[in-house]
Amino acid sequence: MSIIYLMPGIFIGIILGANDAASIFGPLVAVGSVRYRTASIFSAIFVILGATVGGANGLETLNTLTVLERDQSAVATLAAALTVILMILIKAPASVSQAVVGSLIGVAFLNGAETIRWDILIKIVAIWIITPLSAILISFSLYRLVAYFFRKLKNVRVQDLVLQYANLMALCYSAYSLGANNVANVARSFVTGESNLVVAQLLGGVSIAIGIMFFSKRMTFVIGKSIIVLDHFSSLISGLALATNVFVFSMVGVPVSATQSAIGSVVGTGMSRGQRLSSRKTKIKIILGLVLTPSVSGIISVLLHLILRGG
Numbered sequence: 001m002s003i004i005y006l007m008p009g010i011f012i013g014i015i016l017g018a019n020d021a022a023s024i025f026g027p028l029v030a031v032g033s034v035r036y037r038t039a040s041i042f043s044a045i046f047v048i049l050g051a052t053v054g055g056a057n058g059l060e061t062l063n064t065l066t067v068l069e070r071d072q073s074a075v076a077t078l079a080a081a082l083t084v085i086l087m088i089l090i091k092a093p094a095s096v097s098q099a100v101v102g103s104l105i106g107v108a109f110l111n112g113a114e115t116i117r118w119d120i121l122i123k124i125v126a127i128w129i130i131t132p133l134s135a136i137l138i139s140f141s142l143y144r145l146v147a148y149f150f151r152k153l154k155n156v157r158v159q160d161l162v163l164q165y166a167n168l169m170a171l172c173y174s175a176y177s178l179g180a181n182n183v184a185n186v187a188r189s190f191v192t193g194e195s196n197l198v199v200a201q202l203l204g205g206v207s208i209a210i211g212i213m214f215f216s217k218r219m220t221f222v223i224g225k226s227i228i229v230l231d232h233f234s235s236l237i238s239g240l241a242l243a244t245n246v247f248v249f250s251m252v253g254v255p256v257s258a259t260q261s262a263i264g265s266v267v268g269t270g271m272s273r274g275q276r277l278s279s280r281k282t283k284i285k286i287i288l289g290l291v292l293t294p295s296v297s298g299i300i301s302v303l304l305h306l307i308l309r310g311g
Helices: 003-030 036-054 056-065 070-089 096-111 118-150 156-190 197-215 217-227 232-252 258-272 280-308
Strands: none
Touching (some): 003 070, 003 197, 003 232, 056 156, 056 197, 096 118
């Protein structure tokens, strides 16, 4: 496989890792439950594991959404990466999953609307809408359930010890789920007729891991503190809810936004504590992510394709 076709996928994998690491362990690092270096190392390991073991379903979905030539697929992936960078620069909500689908549809329109599997696209969009809502429900339910048993631990030192190890396990679970769910966004551009899917998933997982290990620190501290100040127990529940939500959709085979799952998880946790964390700003942020990211990505992919093809 030519390196020129690999580069856009590796590029977006690094961006994904750098951007979404904050959703995985930002709150945990912000409240001091886990050190950043520990969080990044464990996340890198488990994101690769999730990508190679559980990434096939999402990859199949994106591969059947539309059929593109290798150069078109590379252009679509590059357009998605540029879109995410643009969204970050203007401080707008960025979802790699939504950027990738938007760019694929944009290029596919140049081939003709009949090349798009509209049933699959409708399924993807429907699940995107459900994602933050299901995260709220899962975190709300988990908080009530886990808190019931946690309160039975009367010894404070035992509680602290349980939280310490449980938070690390939740972090690994979240990283695995991210790899399983989002590797399709990266690995799709690596797949050709003769390609081994596992190799593509492994390369995608490694790309995401590089982003987590070397480029996520700033985003982790910025986003981790800006989401909301959580206590150690609430951070655990938020992490478990995020991981479960993303993992469920990886089984369904639809790449979703880890950021929107994280927001939903924090909101649900707050609701369980009697706090209203779902502000108008939060709702606008989610809606903008659903509409703006794929739209901008689609436009950029069309323009980029036309420029590279000479109009």
